[in-house]
Amino acid sequence: MTEHAIRTLLVANRGEIALRVMRTAQSMGIRCIAVYSEADRTAPFVRQADAAVAIGPAAAAESYLKVDRILAAAREHGADAIHPGYGFLSENTALAEQCQAEGIRFIGPPASAIAAMGSKSAAKALIAEAGVPLVPGYHGDDQSLARFRDEAENTGFPMLIKASAGGGGKGMRVVRGMDELEEAIAAAQREASASFGDDHLLMERYLENPRHVEVQVMFDSHGKGLYLFDRDCSVQRRHQKIIEEAPAPGIPEAIRKSMGEAAVRCGEAIGYIGAGTVEFLYEPGGYFYFMEMNTRLQVEHPVTELITGLDLVEWQIRIANGEALPWAQDRLACRGHAMEARVYAEDPDNDFLPVTGRLHHLREPMDLPHVRIDSGVAEGQDITPWYDPMLAKVITWGEDRDTARQRLIDALARYEVMGVTLNTDFVARVLREPDFANGELTTHFIETHAEALRTPEFAPEEQQALSWLAWQQAARSEGVPGPWSMQDSFRLGGPRQQRCELRIGDQDSTLGYEMINARRARLQADGDSPALTLSWQPADHGALTVQLNGRRVRLAWASHGEKLGLFAGNTSWTALVNHPEEQVQDADSDAHLTAPMHGRVIAVNCAEGDTVEPGKSLVVMEAMKMEHSLKAPAKGRVVALHCAEGDSVGAGQVLVDFEAEEDA
Missing domain, CATH: 2.40.50.100 (RNA polymerase II/Efflux pump adaptor protein, barrel-sandwich hybrid domain)
Structure with a gap:
């Protein structure tokens, strides 16, 4: 143990990870300090903290990335430790060094370990010495075009050029022939310089259909390191993950063990302490290659927690307190399967463009068995353009992979937001795709299945019918009991069929409807669409279970002004319904x-x-x-x-x- 246990922890982050760290720390009796930008003044993580300090305007460069302001807040409130979460300053050597200089514990590895993995080129040279497999390529300091040409001949095509100093797909180019090389190098250098202030590149053989498999490691300050099994993070858009699962499916146990041991060697090579992740590219046939090491907690750490029963943030804090890891590697067990979906405010139909707006309605599936929600938002909150558009993570556990998958589909169907567009519909389509269900994963999964993933869950006439039903139920619940609220088509004079006008997106339509009885109706859209008959029964939380075209659909709704937010199956949309x-x-x-x-x-x-x-x-x-x-x-x-x-x-x-x- 150190001289004393951590008593006050400053969380140098925002959103869901700040909340997640605080909840564990506070359960351990630790006082938590939040830092926040002007844009986050009323955010849930600020309310969760025991104290909060404003550190600047909305732009991260003027707030969350200001090391001096974070340290000043720590000194002001007597924090004896700082947890950086992920992103922002989590892999910043300056923060780690200054914490050490001021006697504040940094919940992460030593600055030297962060620096060792900060450069992809230097890291790969170090990892090669530790006997960890690398993708064939060039990671040297000579950045001349002539040297790149020579190394390209040795590496072969297709080849990947990428920035040494960064990630997230920036400064990355696939080159399929020598005639493309010069232009790709110039473009990658420009992008790397603009994004990271460093135009240093590396090149390696491009693997056409690899999987992204990573290993969670944990090291204490007494020289002991363990691997806590693996995760598959292959399903990505724009080189950023949207679905993660643990353990990685379909990997032979001998390969899984070799990968875990290689990950521990990576940590040992740099004197690692704390939680970290070693990322590999995995090819069919059992070949795996080191990609990079993330010297911090990962976004997807909850899936590892669900299969191990461990709280990784708790063990980060325990290690920072000087505790030793109490387990032997062969005593750690992996139980069941876990999956995580990242909930983004983005439009998958518009190249996953981030969207902004206000959360007029928010209902998260908090009460489902074996479902965990790590959320950073609340109803009424504004989603701004200043930060990453991830709002929350939905994580499920099952006795086997398919149970976890089905639970995740069901949980996403109950994640309701009105006011911003989410990716939950798209993620559910991925989860239902047969190749995903069978564990046939690659980092190109979304591109490969693009056409199938564009197929909507509901046809336009089905959306119209469900919009009418939600409007009809909402109007009924707001009405005064009496003859006008009877749910049938009895009318004194006039036709049995009535009409209403709908707008869904920018499409207007007119719908004729006839109540057959209180829970059954026949609808006819304008044009040549066939008539639809739908029936319904009450479901949980005021929702309905609807029989529509031979399938059962869960339908929920929310109102904001004259608009209705519809949540049907895994799809959501906004509708206007008028009744002349x-x-x-x-x-x-x-x-x-x-x-x-x-x-x-x-x-x-x-x-x-x-x-x-x-x-x-x-x-x-x-x-x-x-x-x-x-x-x-x-x-x-x-x-x-x-x-x-x-x-x-x-x-x-x-x-x-x-x-x-x-x-x-």
Whole structure:
């Protein structure tokens, strides 16, 4: 043990990882300090902390990356340790060195270990000496074009050129022939210099269909190192992971053991302390090659926690307190299978472009068995463009891989957000893809299956039907009990079929519907679409289980203003539903004409005091590119006008006070 255990921990990060670290630390009796930018002033991790310090404006370069401000906050609150999480300063040697100089424990490896793995070229030279397999290539200091040409001849094509100083796909180019080499080198150098301030490149043979397999390692300060099994992180977009699982499927046990032992040798070669991850490229046939070592906690560490029963953050803190690892390698056991999906605010249909907005509605599947949610957001929070768009992680455990996979699909179907676009629908498509279900994984999985992954879960007419049903149920729940709330098609005069207008995305449509009974309806979309019959039953949390085209679908919804957020299966969308007949019913029932939907007044055809005939158009509204006329329900007098041409009005807003003649 060290002189004393950690009493106050500053978490130098934000979002879900800051919350996750605080919860473990606080359960150990440790006081936690948050640091936050102006954009995160009201974020959940700030509220979770025992104390919080503002460290600058929204831009990370002016807040979360300011080592001096982080250390000043630590001194202000007497922190005896700093946990950097992942990203930001987690692999920053300056922070690790200054913590050591000021007597503050850095929850991570020594600065020397971070530096050793900070350069991909230097790291690979070091790892080769430790007997860890490397992809054939060139990692030297001579960066001349002539040397690159010579080494390309030796390495062969296809070949990968990448920045030595960074990751995330920046400064990376695939070269398939000598005629592409010079242009690719120039482009990679420009991008590496802009992203990392270092244009140093390395080259290695490009593996066409590898898997990304990584090993979790843990070292104490007494020289003992262990591997805590492996993870597969092959499913990626733009070289960034979206699904991770542990253990990696389909790897022979002898290869798995060799990979784990190689990972421990990597840590031993640099005097590692704490939690780290060694990443390998794995090829069919059992060949694996060192890629890089991440000298920090990984985003995907929860899947390792679920199969080992260990809390990795707890052991990071214990190791920083000087404790020794108590297990022998052969006493560690892997139990079951775990999967993790990263929940991003991004649009998969628009090249995974990050999106911003406000979380008007948020419901996370917290109460499902064997499901863990590591979240960093709360309802009402703004998702800004300043930081990584990952909002949360959904992690599931099962006795076997397919059980964990099915649980993850089910959990994602219950992750509800209105206000920003999420990737959950896309992730669920990946999970359902037969090749993924069979464990046939590569780092090119998304590109290989691009066409299949574009297939939506619901056809347009099915989305229309589900949107109508959510609107109908929401309207029913808000109505006053009485004959107008009866869920059937009985009507005095007029057709049994009624109509409503929908907008989903930028597509407008008209839908005819007929209630067969209280839980069954027949719908007919405009155009030549066939009629649909759907039925429903109540489900959990106010949702419905819907029978639609021979399948069962869980349907939930939320309202924000005039919009409905729909959550059906693993898909979500926003809809506007207007019902022209609502205004007639309102007019018949009282002395006010109200707006039946949100829209704009485009004409006022009356004045206060006018006597009008029944059916006279008093006000014309426009909504969803359609016009709606509010008509006099009987002969009578316009008592008051509450709108003017050009006004924007909300659903239910009173537009005209009307007084019918006594004998009308």
